Amino acid sequence: MPNRLSSINNQMNFKLYILFLFTTTLFAQKVSTSIDHPKKKIGAEFQLTLKTSVRKNDKVIFPKAKNFGPLEVIESYPVDSIKTNDRVDLVKKYGLTQFDSGTYVIPRMLVLINGKPEYSDSIKVEVNDVKVDTLRQKMYDIKNIIPVATESPWGFYLLLLLGALGLGGLGYWLYKKYMPQKREEETITYKTPIEKATSLLQQLERKELIQRGEVKSYYSELTQIARNYIEEEIQIPAMESTTSELIVALRTVARQKKLKLTNETLENLEKVLQKADLVKFAKEKPLDFEIEEDKKRITSTIVTIHKALPEEVEDTDALEAWNAQQQEALRLLQLKKAKQKKRITQIRLVFAVLVLALSTLVYAKGFDYVKDAIFGNEAKALLEGEWILSDYGNPSITIETPEVLQRIDATKNVPKETYAILKEMQMFEFGDLNHALYIAVSTKKFKETTDINFDTVLEGFTKNWEQKGAQNILFKQETYNTTKGVSGVKAFGTMTVLNKENNSSQKMYYELLLFKQDGGLQQIMVAHREGDAFGKKILERVINSVELKISQQ
Incomplete structure (x- = not known):
């Protein structure tokens, strides 16, 4: 009995071992799916992560697409690998976005492992609209454009x-x-009409119109050569005459000048002219031998008329x-x-x-x-010109710029309700978003202690840019420290700016720095045309020069 129990236990252990191996192999190829955050604002980046654990020699192909369901793929990051013993964890990340608010589902994505299909999990995400308090933030006119040198x-x-x-x-x-x-x-100057007619007949044959099936053109040129010869040689209006009129005129001239033109010659000419009329107007298609005969008749007629003319000394x-x-x-x-x-x-x-x-x-x-x-290049001229290091606002911002920033009337750019809660606000700008370079600096101090939320501030910037004609605004956000250790937030990305005056558009790259200190908010923004190497150097120099000073109470 104990032997039997031992045998049963061994069989069960073997089955469990096989099941364990099968389960391990199965889950080793499973694709895990995660998202950095299920809720984002319009235009913000969702970071989707696909992860799978495989053997070192396994071949894994992650999906490649411009869209994952309703979400657009704005970035496909390189695959990261983590080696553990004889296995490798492969991590593939994607940056996704959506510009319409709503709830969306990222569908299951196909991942090929050694040619076998594996699928990620579907994930539901929520894209939220930017909330605007219409009671506190009213619409206001776009400020006037500051004229700058055009590029x-x-x-x-x-x-x-x-x-x-x-x-x-x-x-x-x-x-x-x-x-x-x-x-x-x-x-070409021809000495006599007969020389001209003979040369034109030879040129007509070299054109090979019959061989190309252009019978109508062939008959038109053939009869035109004959009519032109008769008009030049006998001085009768052969080009404007009908076939019957031309034959009657030839008979009359033959009698008057006693030309030896037989009825057969005139009849042959009349037959060719009549057939040419049928080809041109009745679309008749003569046979090859008939075409050859008509050519001989025209040639014979021209030669006969030439011989019939009296010889000149x-x-x-x-x-x-x-x-x-x-x-x-x-x-x-x-x-x-x-x-x-x-x-x-x-x-x-x-x-x-x-x-x-x-x-x-x-x-x-x-x-x-x-x-x-x-x-x-406007940006090149600004970069190579003389720069100015100045302080702006309160709490003051020290910044180096290629031109002095101009003070802007804050009351015309901020709703009255918002301005009412401010103790002080100062704004300075150079250029605008429709040109090669835009620099803006602003400082705010509140009447009462205010908990400043950088996400809310960025939403306000987004709405303001949209009112100025910006579209497809993309941004990323990260912490930022000045050289003196003042901590803040840096937002950067791209936007498409529409120019309503000439119905044109351009893509701008921007960087935005936000700091909160001494009960106030300090903002620095620099934007340039995407791909402009000089604009990039200007941006880097301006951003790297930023330093903050605490105002004295």
């Missing part, structure tokens, strides 16, 4: 386009100025004069071509030098240097 907003591609257009325009202008039309240069002197005239015209044309070729070579050389000089300058100094040199 061209054109970027890299516009500069390339303008450069190409400028050089291309110069080349085209020089080409048009010094290069006559090719058609004018290559005008050749004027040797006139012929020599005509040949001399043609030779002189040919010499002048060749001389003109040589001059034009020389000018074209000069133009190409100048164009090549300009392109080479511009390319060398861009390579040596960089594209931004060339762009700034041509169009100017």
